[in-house]
Amino acid sequence: MRTAMLTPELSPDLGGVADHSARLGEFLSVAGPVWFLTRSAAGPDRFRYGEHFGPEAVSRILAFLEEKRIETLVVAYVPFLYARFGVSPSLVRLVAKAAERGIRTVLLVHEPFVPFSPHPVRALRSLVQRLQLKTLCKRADCVITVCDAWTEIVRPWR
Numbered sequence: 001m002r003t004a005m006l007t008p009e010l011s012p013d014l015g016g017v018a019d020h021s022a023r024l025g026e027f028l029s030v031a032g033p034v035w036f037l038t039r040s041a042a043g044p045d046r047f048r049y050g051e052h053f054g055p056e057a058v059s060r061i062l063a064f065l066e067e068k069r070i071e072t073l074v075v076a077y078v079p080f081l082y083a084r085f086g087v088s089p090s091l092v093r094l095v096a097k098a099a100e101r102g103i104r105t106v107l108l109v110h111e112p113f114v115p116f117s118p119h120p121v122r123a124l125r126s127l128v129q130r131l132q133l134k135t136l137c138k139r140a141d142c143v144i145t146v147c148d149a150w151t152e153i154v155r156p157w158r
Helices: 016-028 055-067 087-098 122-140 147-158
Strands: 003-006 036-039 046-048 072-077 102-109 142-145
Touching: 003 016, 003 055, 016 036, 016 072, 036 055, 036 102, 046 055, 046 122, 055 087, 072 122, 087 102, 087 147, 102 122, 142 147
Parallel strands: 003 036, 003 072, 036 046, 072 102, 102 142
Antiparallel strands: none
């Protein structure tokens, strides 16, 4: 199985997603080669898509997936990893384009969205992040959550 893991944060970056992605990549490498798609420094098993996750990054990632004949794309999901306000149309586009190319997509939900707030801007952000996650869940072949509470949130969207 040829796998790519989209994880903006990866060691030597510090953080739970960075550590979890590195360990999951080690585990998956038993079944075949694993490449990390990251904004961090490039290396033999890494593809640096750039500092910002936008349309240009999506185009570069899609070309890489094709070049390496990737079969499975694992997306480490925390909304704020991909965009400043946690809303990333480019991430939704990447998952859709990968599916069009026959690449299985696994969405790994670390954090789903910000909670609703009485503040109008935060309430709108929460709503849009929920719609984003719902769209990603419906387009992904598999959704994995890191805790039972997130499983209950995404279950209706599968």
